[in-house]
Amino acid sequence: MRIFLTGATGFVGHHVARALAAEGADLRMLVRKSSNLANLEGIPGNTEVGDLAKPESYAPALRGCDAVVHVAADYRLWIRDPEAMYRANVDGTRELLRLAREAGVPRAVYTSSVATMNFRADGIVINEDTPVSLADMVGHYKRSKFMAEREAIAAAEDGQQVIILNPTTPIGPNDRKPTPTGRIFVDFLNRKFPAYVDTGLNLVDVSEVARAHVMALTRGRPGSRYILGGENLTLKQILDKMSAITGIPSPTVKIPFAVAATYAFFEERITGRMRGKEPRATLEEVRMGRKKMFASSAHAQQELDFRIVPVYPAMRAAIEWFCANGYAPPLK
Numbered sequence: 001m002r003i004f005l006t007g008a009t010g011f012v013g014h015h016v017a018r019a020l021a022a023e024g025a026d027l028r029m030l031v032r033k034s035s036n037l038a039n040l041e042g043i044p045g046n047t048e049v050g051d052l053a054k055p056e057s058y059a060p061a062l063r064g065c066d067a068v069v070h071v072a073a074d075y076r077l078w079i080r081d082p083e084a085m086y087r088a089n090v091d092g093t094r095e096l097l098r099l100a101r102e103a104g105v106p107r108a109v110y111t112s113s114v115a116t117m118n119f120r121a122d123g124i125v126i127n128e129d130t131p132v133s134l135a136d137m138v139g140h141y142k143r144s145k146f147m148a149e150r151e152a153i154a155a156a157e158d159g160q161q162v163i164i165l166n167p168t169t170p171i172g173p174n175d176r177k178p179t180p181t182g183r184i185f186v187d188f189l190n191r192k193f194p195a196y197v198d199t200g201l202n203l204v205d206v207s208e209v210a211r212a213h214v215m216a217l218t219r220g221r222p223g224s225r226y227i228l229g230g231e232n233l234t235l236k237q238i239l240d241k242m243s244a245i246t247g248i249p250s251p252t253v254k255i256p257f258a259v260a261a262t263y264a265f266f267e268e269r270i271t272g273r274m275r276g277k278e279p280r281a282t283l284e285e286v287r288m289g290r291k292k293m294f295a296s297s298a299h300a301q302q303e304l305d306f307r308i309v310p311v312y313p314a315m316r317a318a319i320e321w322f323c324a325n326g327y328a329p330p331l332k
Contacts, residue, residue, distance in 0.1 A: 001217070002026040004065045004105070005045075006052065006096070007072030011175045011182070012111065012167065014039035015210035016071055021045060023214055028061050030072070039174055052092035055099055062103035067217055070096055071111040073148075075141065075179060082140040089144035094151040097160060107161045109216045110152040114168040114202065114227055115142045119291040123200060125232065127296045128166070128225045149225075156223035163220030165212060168229035168295055172206035172314045173321035180285075185318055187280075188242050189328030195253040196235050200292030203238065204230035205314035208307055215304040226304055230311045232294040238315075245316050246331060 003020055007013030008029040017040070021027060027045030030052070031037065040047065050058030052072060062068070074088040093110065100108055118132035137143040149164060156162040175182035181201075187193045209228050220226065233241075236250070243250035271280070300306035323331050 001066045004028045004068045006030045009035045013071035016213045019210035055095040068100045068108040090147045093148040097155045112149045113145045114166045116146045123292040125294045161222040163216045164225040166227045167209045168202035170206035173317045195255045200234045202229040203311040226300040229295045229297040
């Protein structure tokens with residue numbers, strides 16, 4: 001199967017590329033001129049230089065493909081120019097699906113995010129059928145992913161075979177950027193996590209997310225959304241697990257959201273606006289943290305043979321990789 005893949009140089013996309021290659025896929029991987037290709041080392045396939053913001057740059061590479069797997073996204077919780085995020089996530093998705101139709105590519109898998117779901121402050125577990133609207137989205141990243149997902153759903157409603165995957169919070173090795181989730185691990189490893197807030201995440205092994213992409217190509221139902229999750233954990237439970245792996249003490253001070261919001265406000269103003277650097281905390285993150293992002297993957301289990309596995313090994317693998325690659329001191 002010949003597959004046009006976006007995002008292969010990124011964290012999730014790298015694991016998807018490896019999983020597809022292991023199944024014998026003939027990969028055409030879209031990369032920018034400025035892309036760091038370290039994550040592609042050892043993955044068989046061809047690189048196609050182009051840019052999602054310039055559809056004409058990659059259109060020829062779609063010809064003759066059996067499927068498109070669109071993993072690439074601008075995943076940041078703080079950005080100086082929000083319009084750039086909408087161009088990448090929304091416009092980029094719409095144009096890629098349009099060009100895939102025009103090239104006669106019969107199937108597409110779009111990697112959305114669990115961020116497009118509507119979570120609750122009380123920690124009730126949600127699923128794909130939980131009502132949600134654009135008004136429920138907090139911040140530019142969530143709004144842009146929600147709008148991009150609507151583009152994928154609209155394409156499916158018009159007859160294109162588009163399957164939508166919604167990973168929760170993937171964790172594992174090779175998070176080079178790192179992602180916002182990876183930064184939680186890096187900060188903890190560097191002992192820059194003195195306190196926590198009462199929030200929760202669903203952590204999932206990135207290798208299982210990658211395997212689900214392979215399964216979606218043959219088992220996914222066009223137009224369907226599939227949450228790909230693992231364990232629902234409070235932030236404190238996550239930090240305690242990291243402490244058990246590393247021996248670094250887990251923070252014991254729980255701070256109110258009002259205090260976290262005040263800190264984030266000054267981080268954005270001083271670090272972000274005045275210094276032009278990414279702040280360590282943002283108001284968007286604090287607002288998101290008021291809701292526990294607990295989700296069910298039953299739908300993916302039923303239709304994609306998705307497996308919910310313990311996240312501890314993936315956490316250990318991530319920690320070992322960060323320490324081995326200079327993001328944090330070596331483990332003792």
